[in-house]
Amino acid sequence: MKIALLGYGRMGQTIEKIAISRGHDVVLKIDKDDKDYDITKADVAIDFSLPSAAFGNITNCLNNGVPVVSGTTGWLENYDKALALCKEKKGAFIYASNFSLGVNIFFELNKTLAKMMRNLKEYQVTMEEIHHTKKLDAPSGTAITLAEGVIENNNNYNAWELDTTNKKSTIPIAAKRIEDVPGTHSVNYASEVDTINIEHIAHNRQGFALGAVVAAEWLVGKTGVFSMKDVLGL
Numbered sequence: 618m619k620i621a622l623l624g625y626g627r628m629g630q631t632i633e634k635i636a637i638s639r640g641h642d643v644v645l646k647i648d649k650d651d652k653d654y655d656i657t658k659a660d661v662a663i664d665f666s667l668p669s670a671a672f673g674n675i676t677n678c679l680n681n682g683v684p685v686v687s688g689t690t691g692w693l694e695n696y697d698k699a700l701a702l703c704k705e706k707k708g709a710f711i712y713a714s715n716f717s718l719g720v721n722i723f724f725e726l727n728k729t730l731a732k733m734m735r736n737l738k739e740y741q742v743t744m745e746e747i748h749h750t751k752k753l754d755a756p757s758g759t760a761i762t763l764a765e766g767v768i769e770n771n772n773n774y775n776a777w778e779l780d781t782t783n784k785k786s787t788i789p790i791a792a793k794r795i796e797d798v799p800g801t802h803s804v805n806y807a808s809e810v811d812t813i814n815i816e817h818i819a820h821n822r823q824g825f826a827l828g829a830v831v832a833a834e835w836l837v838g839k840t841g842v843f844s845m846k847d848v849l850g851l
């Protein structure tokens with residue numbers, strides 16, 4: 618497969634190594650100063666760029682009939698427009714806040730736990746995410762997906778907020794920034810007598826990168842908007 622990398626930073630470079638090891642050709646490596654390139658050289662594009670750049674990159678792919686996988690976080694105010702464009706152009710698109718197999722299993726575990734806690738009013742949920750100091754967005758896309766997973770499955774909660782909140786129906790998300798941490802997420806249900814805690818710790822970026830390449834392999838030849846749940850059959 619001919620792959621275009623849109624964003625050649627920490628993730629773009631990790632994805633390149635994994636793509637090559639799986640027999641793919643990286644035909645374009647696009648970063649912030651690359652403007653005039655022909656995206657149709659690629660069979661599929663993988664976007665890990667910046668919150669401010671992702672929507673433009675996705676739009677360019679969909680307008681040119683190139684399937685696109687995006688892992689960039691912090692651009693979701695434009696997500697519905699990307700879906701509409703994908704439908705209009707009969708294109709192929711996957712966004713995931715986290716492409717790792719482990720986190721996608723963790724997402725399902727989070728939803729199951731949220732259902733189990735529905736009638737247990739003595740517990741209050743909080744979330745924490747820890748990332749490296751270069752991260753631009755907070756809370757992380759993964760933490761937002763986790764919060765949405767609780768809200769959809771537990772009607773004691775209807776919103777999330779960064780840091781603290783006074784409302785019992787709002788999930789507080791603490792975002793910590795510590796040098797070199799690839800990504801740690803925890804969901805905690807605390808009562809007077811105990812705490813139930815589930816946690817995912819990424820040890821490096823390999824899992825995110827492998828998931829993005831597997832998603833790209835899966836997407837080529839399909840039409841529609843998909844999620845990692847579709848790719849992994851979860």
Ligand SMILES: NC(=O)C1=CN([C@@H]2O[C@H](COP(=O)(O)OP(=O)(O)OC[C@H]3O[C@@H](n4cnc5c(N)ncnc54)[C@H](O)[C@@H]3O)[C@@H](O)[C@H]2O)C=CC1
Pocket residue numbers: 623624625626627628629647648649665666667668670674687688689690691713714715716717825
């Ligand atoms: N969904 C997932 O599994 C994961 C998502 N991420 C997200 O991916 C994004 C990138 O993360 P990193 O690689 O760590 O960041 P990074 O800062 O190392 O790389 C981003 C690169 O995009 C470049 N860029 C800027 N404007 C661009 C444009 N118009 N087109 C193409 N590239 C452009 C930057 O110059 C930079 O080299 C972030 O939003 C991060 O939250 C990161 C890891 C996993």
Ligand SMILES: O=C(O)C1=N[C@H](C(=O)O)C[C@H](O)C1
Pocket residue numbers: 690714715748752753756757758759760799800801825
């Ligand atoms: O910026 C990162 O590094 C990461 N971003 C994603 C997010 O915002 O959830 C995924 C992962 O945690 C690493």
